[in-house]
Amino acid sequence: MRLSRYFLPVLKENPSEAQIVSHRYMLRAGMIKQSAAGIYSWLPLGFKVLKKIETIVHEEQMRAGHIPMLMPTLQSADLWKESGRYDDYGQEMLRISDRHGRDMLYGPTNEELITDIFRSHVGSYKDLPLTLYHIQWKFRDEIRPRFGVMRGREFYMKDGYNFDLTKEDALHAYNRHLVSYLRSYERMGLQAIPMRADGGPIGGDYTHEFLVLADTGESEVFYDSAVTDLTFGDRAIDYDSVEQCQGVLEEFTSKYARTDETHDEALFNEVPEERRRVARGIEVGQIFYFGTKYSEALGANVQGPDGKQSPVHMGSHGIGVSRLLGAIIEASHDDKGIIWPEGVTPFHCGIVNLKQGDAEADAACESLYEALTAAGLEPLYDDRKERAGGKFATMDLIGLPWRITVGPRGLKNGVVELTSRRTGESEELSPEAAVQKIVEIYANHQTGRGF
Ligand code: ATP
Numbered sequence: 001m002r003l004s005r006y007f008l009p010v011l012k013e014n015p016s017e018a019q020i021v022s023h024r025y026m027l028r029a030g031m032i033k034q035s036a037a038g039i040y041s042w043l044p045l046g047f048k049v050l051k052k053i054e055t056i057v058h059e060e061q062m063r064a065g066h067i068p069m070l071m072p073t074l075q076s077a078d079l080w081k082e083s084g085r086y087d088d089y090g091q092e093m094l095r096i097s098d099r100h101g102r103d104m105l106y107g108p109t110n111e112e113l114i115t116d117i118f119r120s121h122v123g124s125y126k127d128l129p130l131t132l133y134h135i136q137w138k139f140r141d142e143i144r145p146r147f148g149v150m151r152g153r154e155f156y157m158k159d160g161y162n163f164d165l166t167k168e169d170a171l172h173a174y175n176r177h178l179v180s181y182l183r184s185y186e187r188m189g190l191q192a193i194p195m196r197a198d199g200g201p202i203g204g205d206y207t208h209e210f211l212v213l214a215d216t217g218e219s220e221v222f223y224d225s226a227v228t229d230l231t232f233g234d235r236a237i238d239y240d241s242v243e244q245c246q247g248v249l250e251e252f253t254s255k256y257a258r259t260d261e262t263h264d265e266a267l268f269n270e271v272p273e274e275r276r277r278v279a280r281g282i283e284v285g286q287i288f289y290f291g292t293k294y295s296e297a298l299g300a301n302v303q304g305p306d307g308k309q310s311p312v313h314m315g316s317h318g319i320g321v322s323r324l325l326g327a328i329i330e331a332s333h334d335d336k337g338i339i340w341p342e343g344v345t346p347f348h349c350g351i352v353n354l355k356q357g358d359a360e361a362d363a364a365c366e367s368l369y370e371a372l373t374a375a376g377l378e379p380l381y382d383d384r385k386e387r388a389g390g391k392f393a394t395m396d397l398i399g400l401p402w403r404i405t406v407g408p409r410g411l412k413n414g415v416v417e418l419t420s421r422r423t424g425e426s427e428e429l430s431p432e433a434a435v436q437k438i439v440e441i442y443a444n445h446q447t448g449r450g451f
């Protein structure tokens with residue numbers, strides 16, 4: 001993309017309404033624009049990152065054997081009345097009536113709708129196990145929408161639902177989700193720690209929230225610092241293996257890590273004092289096994305091998321796709337702007353032409369642009385007639401992890417400058433070597449293509 005032809009409405013001033021850094025930088029980098037409280041338009045740069053995050057989530061869900069689909073945002077209230085949640089959900093649910101006076105709602109989540117699909121089409125254990133998911137806009141009429149996309153009213157969420165014959169099978173599905181979530185967050189350059197969470201009215205031990213540590217997080221968390229040493233890495237995993245998935249769950253959840261809702265001071269005190277941490281975190285996902293709650297309410301039964309009908313065991317599993325943009329920025333920025341991890345960066349590399357209009361500099365930039373594009377990467381070429389300082393400030397603000405700077409002086413010596421946004425370190429290389437290096441860096445990252 002050439003910056004002269006892109007739509008990147010960066011702001012020079014700090015927007016006064018933004019209280020936290022991710023919100024500030026998303027507005028300043030021209031990623032989002034508020035349309036109403038907690039509701040945003042996604043401008044091209046923000047949309048691009050959103051789609052990259054979404055792609056990672058899709059790829060990891062499909063890798064785990066989960067099946068993508070799409071359910072609508074607007075739902076009839078009938079199913080919610082059947083499950084009893086129409087009254088229970090409270091004011092967070094946006095209720096609408098259509099021209100015929102029928103009760104509708106903008107879905108805050110989809111347990112009812114998916115259970116209805118299941119009961120209409122599946123009746124036998126032979127069709128199980130089954131996990132369906134979608135990535136769709138949700139609406140929750142939050143009392144205090146704030147922090148930009150972090151706590152929106154309209155937000156983008158992956159929600160998946162597993163259907164299993166037995167509790168054991170459903171717990172395997174739970175573990176599979178835990179593994180696939182760990183992989184997803186790591187590909188985004190994030191550490192998200194599974195923490196034992198509150199089962200709410202359903203109760204039980206089977207729910208974990210994934211938290212990104214950040215001072216601006218809304219949750220108070222208590223953990224053994226040893227959990228921060230765990231990484232999933234690129235180890236192979238067989239998602240059909242009950243033992244392997246269970247092993248990962250045990251490895252990642254055996255150390256103390258809880259949100260304030262489930263915090264147990266006595267247990268926490270068993271952690272060696274020097275490893276006890278009290279901090280804040282951003283919830284970027286939650287997994288849940290809730291048994292037969294919805295299948296009983298909605299009559300979603302399956303016939304087992306013995307011919308007997310029983311309610312199907314279910315769980316639901318969510319990732320806050322749009323919130324993740326904020327969480328990633330909270331975890332990765334400096335005073336100049338965002339620092340995107342390679343896995344989600346909107347463009348792989350910036351090209352800054354120090355002297356636009358200089359024949360040699362222009363030609364060198366063009367050939368870098370072509371070489372990177374031919375290698376399957378997306379460069380962002382700042383080809384505007386602007387001063388170098390302004391170009392650098394924009395690149396730093398929008399946070400591309402790598403920048404190639406091209407100027408007549410360097411070109412006389414046959415070199416361009418390659419700079420890491422994260423470390424600020426630069427090296428002089430031939431243009432070919434710079435391209436080669438960028439290509440190698442991204443060969444180690446499975447990035448989704450943006451739009
Ligand atoms: P919270 O406690 O933050 O209100 P929740 O536990 O009610 O979230 P879930 O139903 O678990 O949310 O939804 C799954 C994921 O969707 C959450 O982990 C979070 O990342 C994201 N999410 C929930 N509410 C919002 C919101 N208002 N804005 C943006 N993302 C959200």
Ligand code: MG
Pocket residue numbers: 209283285286
């Ligand atoms: Mg939650």
